[in-house]
Amino acid sequence: MNTIEIVRTMADFGFDAKDEAGHVIKMDTSDDSGGKNYGARPMQTLLMGLGGCSGIDVVSIMKKQRQELTHFKMIIKGQREADKIPALWEKIHIIFELGGNNLDESKAKQAITLSIDKYCSVAETLRRAGAAITWELRM
Structure with a gap:
């Protein structure tokens, strides 16, 4: 079982979330809800x-396809x-910006489809909660 530790570290709503390896994400609520812009909401x-x-x-699949990425942005x-x-996520749209030497667009689309529709546990979790996930590729 994974364990995450949450500690309030800033004012009323500033929290540090730490995983078992010691990686930290800072979180806070919005300014209009009393937050202090300490971290991500x-x-x-989730996004x-x-x-x-x-x-x-996507990077893992493209490596197996022998596609050399020199630029990756989402x-x-x-x-x-x-x-x-x-208020759950209702619609999520992802823009994949990929670049590289002689990238095959069909292989890039296949990698993204496999990730979003089959392998990514976070995508499936959001989908089961009712979110519609769409994407586009820019090369």
């Missing part, structure tokens, strides 16, 4: 987790449910 860290999970998948945009508490 918890719901945004960050999606990016990390899918990014690892832009993730999310829309939450309106007028609901809790």
Whole structure:
């Protein structure tokens, strides 16, 4: 079982989340909810987790395809449910920006599809919570 430790370290709502290896993510609430801009909001860290999970998948798959990436960037945009508490992620769109020497676009699309639809546990978790995840590739 994985263990995460959460400690309040800043004002009312500033928290440090630490994993078993000692990696820390700082979290806070929004300014209008009393936050102090200490860290990312918890719901945004879900989108960050999606990016990390899918990014690892895509790079790994493309390495196996013998595709040499020299540029990798993801832009993730999310829309939450309106007028609901809790407000879950409803729509998530990911833009993959990939560059490299002689990249095969069909292989890049295959890698992204495999990640989003099959391998990325964060994507599946968000999908099961009702989020629609779409993506596009820019090369």
